[in-house]
Amino acid sequence: MPSQTEIQLTQEQLADFPVYYEGDYKPLVGLLIRWGASKHEAEDVAQEAMLAAFMSWPTIQSPKAFVRKAAYRILLRSWQVAERETCAASRVAQDAMVDAFDANEDLPKYWRMMRALPDAQRVVFALHHDGYGSSEISEITGQRRDTVRSNVRHARQKLVRMMDPESTRREATHGP
Known part of the structure; x- marks a missing residue:
């Protein structure tokens, strides 16, 4: 029995994913934008979420729910990273002022x-x-x-x- 990382997709499964991708990519990007992402950020997050879905495609019961949950987590993570970077830059500027x-x-x-x-x-x-x-x-x-x-x-x-x-x-x- 192949491990989870070695799961082989059948031709039928391979054919199903592009159909799903084409039908759900734009609505997902729109949803991400309504959640507060920029267009560029939404497209990046949607791509990453779709890749996660592709990697787990044979085991997914509800692709739409899976992709939205993945996209939500990816978006939050990207915002947290951006917030940390902004705070770090602000701290550096504040420290420079205090040190001066x-x-x-x-x-x-x-x-x-x-x-x-x-x-x-x-x-x-x-x-x-x-x-x-x-x-x-x-x-x-x-x-x-x-x-x-x-x-x-x-x-x-x-x-x-x-x-x-x-x-x-x-x-x-x-x-x-």
């Missing part, structure tokens, strides 16, 4: 900004700035790692807003 601030140059302003942070954020941010990782900070402060990361993110955002008040106005006017 010379606390020795304007010590009163530095202490004013640090005191403006809630205690938990101030402690976590100082440790983060000193090079400690989330796990180490978690161990030191007794906070969960997710809480540590959240506190660092919120502290960074608040410090950036204090250093560049215009950034708040730009954020408020950006978006739908």
Whole structure:
């Protein structure tokens, strides 16, 4: 008995898939666009979902349901990756702005900004700035790692807003 990766498609099964593909590709792309994907993104996701269907074709009971479930998962994964990349780029820009601030140059302003942070954020941010990782900070402060990361993110955002008040106005006017 062949393994799942070695399943051979019969001529009839091979003939069925292109018919299904031709009939469902455009409706799938339209659905993905209604879900919020760009046209290009929808086409890529639809292709990937159809490939997954082709690879599992002999075992699929309901091709339409299978392809939509696969497409949904692929689309969410692509959005999560894009969100992580956007957040990482934003963090790099924010870190550069925070690093460019010379606390020795304007010590009163530095202490004013640090005191403006809630205690938990101030402690976590100082440790983060000193090079400690989330796990180490978690161990030191007794906070969960997710809480540590959240506190660092919120502290960074608040410090950036204090250093560049215009950034708040730009954020408020950006978006739908």
